[in-house]
Amino acid sequence: MFRYRLFDFNIASEMACPELPEAWGDADVQIRFGATPERLPQAVRSGLCLAAAPGEALLSLPGIGRFHVRDGAEIMIEPAAGIAQGHLRVFLLNLVFGLLLLQRGELVLHAAVVETDDGCIALAGESGTGKSTLAAALHARGRRVLSDEFCVVRNIPGQGPSVVPGPPYLQVWADALSQLGYDPARLEPVRPGLAKHVLPLGSGHADRVLPLRGIHILSPWNGAGAESEALSGPDRMEACICNTYRSECLRPMGLAAAHFAQALKLAGEVPFLRLRTPGYWGAMDQILELLPARPGRSQHPTTSSRTIE
Known part of the structure; x- marks a missing residue:
């Protein structure tokens, strides 16, 4: 298991997440590979890929895999065949972890x-x-x-x-x-x-x-x-x-x-x-x-008319 720290939590993960700082201590969150349910009974769906029920959520991404988030403490990942872990991490550290944070009672x-x-x-x-x-x-x-x-x-x-x-x-x-x-x-x-x-x-x-x-x-x-x-x-x-x-x-x-x-x-x-x-x-x-950050001028030019995205 790899050990990381994110949002003030200790994480034990079977997936390497090199973007995150390493940490030690008892894990607040477990991230593992394994079988996930195909659906959640009595769940309410959000779009085509996300379903939620009391204490759990299931993200199903064709060609990527399924992520089962439970009780703000466990993420089970069932990857699609041949998917690279880097592709999984894009969703793990964004949408999936956001659902886990909500389950932990965070605003x-x-x-x-x-x-x-x-x-x-x-x-x-x-x-x-x-x-x-x-x-x-x-x-x-x-x-x-x-x-x-x-x-x-x-x-x-x-x-x-x-x-x-x-x-x-x-x-x-x-x-x-x-x-x-x-x-x-x-x-x-x-x-x-x-x-x-x-x-x-x-x-x-x-x-x-x-x-x-x-x-x-x-x-x-x-x-x-x-x-x-x-x-x-x-x-x-x-x-x-x-x-x-x-x-x-x-x-x-x-x-x-x-x-x-x-x-x-x-x-x-x-x-x-x-x-x-x-x-x-x-x-x-x-x-x-208009922001209170009051930054200095950038050393890089910012004067063209490209769209801000």
Whole structure:
């Protein structure tokens, strides 16, 4: 068994995950290879590939394999014939681990998280709104990144709502990497055939729990420039629910009531802002100026009109 640490958990894994830092101690989570059920009795389906029931979830991916997540403590992987482990890890460390975090009672937002002078901010939004690209732009300007796909929020005594660091890498589209001065050909692809690459954070990874100072909801629009607007009242609560990772799985896994209480508390304690972002690269500096990270100027040119993805 390999031993790793991720989101403040010790993991014992039969699959090697070289992206993760090694760790020792009793395991909180077990990752094994073995037979998985073909379906979950009385499960509620989410799309064609995901089913959820109290205490468990099943992800079935044709040509990839099945992942059975149980009680926030066990992930069983049944790979498809001939599939490379690197392809399995793409789903294991993203969607599958997100489901496990929810089962463990964590409040998980679909957001990238970047360090600020006095804590951190979350960049939330639907897939394709530019969360990882914006985090990569801040990283290129000297800001450390806590996490890419997940924002795991915990209430820390004396500190309030805070974010637990995630894996030490970003997954960024090739055109955005080129704009930031990286050569995508020198970085590992997320999976073959996808123009998205793993950007190791190195010393640019913030590896400690930091207080959450704000949640910025990315909303692409066709306006002439970037705009930021504070949310209040019910809009905060709605934003928290809508940007919860895989919120559609909460009720079938028996987690809806506990999550609602967590979201209500967070909405009353942390500022929520809607960040309207134009869909061209030339607006990047203007977008960054609206964030409290206050980065310096990038050493790389960011003036073309490629789409921010």
